[in-house]
């Protein structure tokens with residue numbers, strides 16, 4: 229497929245992506261014919277009911293899963309048929325992840341978990357990067373916890389370590405799946421503010437899956453999924469507008 233000028237402004241995109249799990253009568257269609265782009269330097273939220281395909285879409289965009297048909301691109305690289313080694317390298321350099329289950333390494337301290345992306349890339353942070361990591365840890369209230377291991381931290385603290393790790397290398401693109409799902413509302417808002425800040429200050433692009441209209445209100449735009457399709461797109465909206473829209477959609481179904 230040819231890249232058009234509008235695609236150049238996209239950090240990631242999928243083109244006519246469908247995904248089924250299983251075969252025959254037991255097959256589940258998780259995505260049907262989805263085409264979307266994550267714009268550079270923007271904070272994009274992906275909302276939709278449970279089972280609507282949000283996580284599947286995120287996994288395909290990040291190269292963690294393969295579509296049944298269609299294409300996935302990261303920047304100007306098509307990742308759909310990329311081999312494991314090339315894909316791993318690309319992900320490591322360009323993408324940060326925040327999962328609902330924090331995925332921290334249990335034997336490493338918070339600091340070493342945050343520095344893991346550098347370790348895996350075989351380098352140490354520059355002074356500039358170290359300064360950013362310090363800022364991140366302060367904003368996330370982690371400074372006094374850096375020598376603790378994950379089991380010595382609360383769920384909220386573990387998620388904040390995962391967020392610091394995802395943002396530490398200032399990747400082009402950050403994928404976050406329900407990043408505030410396990411946080412209290414005040415910490416959640418701080419984390420969302422930090423994600424939004426990463427977009428405006430460093431031009432990072434963020435794609436965040438969420439259930440929460442308040443979380444989505446931090447985003448520049450919100451894509452709404454239902455039954456494996458993108459059914460609507462909202463520009464930046466208030467929590468009330470987003471909640472109202474979701475409720476109306478629920479009533480209409």
Ligand code: ADP
Nearest residue numbers: 249256257258277278279280281282283284285
């Ligand atoms: P969401 O994140 O919006 O809750 P998912 O993307 O996790 O939705 O799932 C979409 C649909 O695909 C659901 O019906 C789910 O049960 C199904 N699904 C997701 N992953 C798998 C899998 N690995 N095997 C079988 N079915 C799956």
Ligand code: MG
Nearest residue numbers: 282283284405
């Ligand atoms: Mg999900």
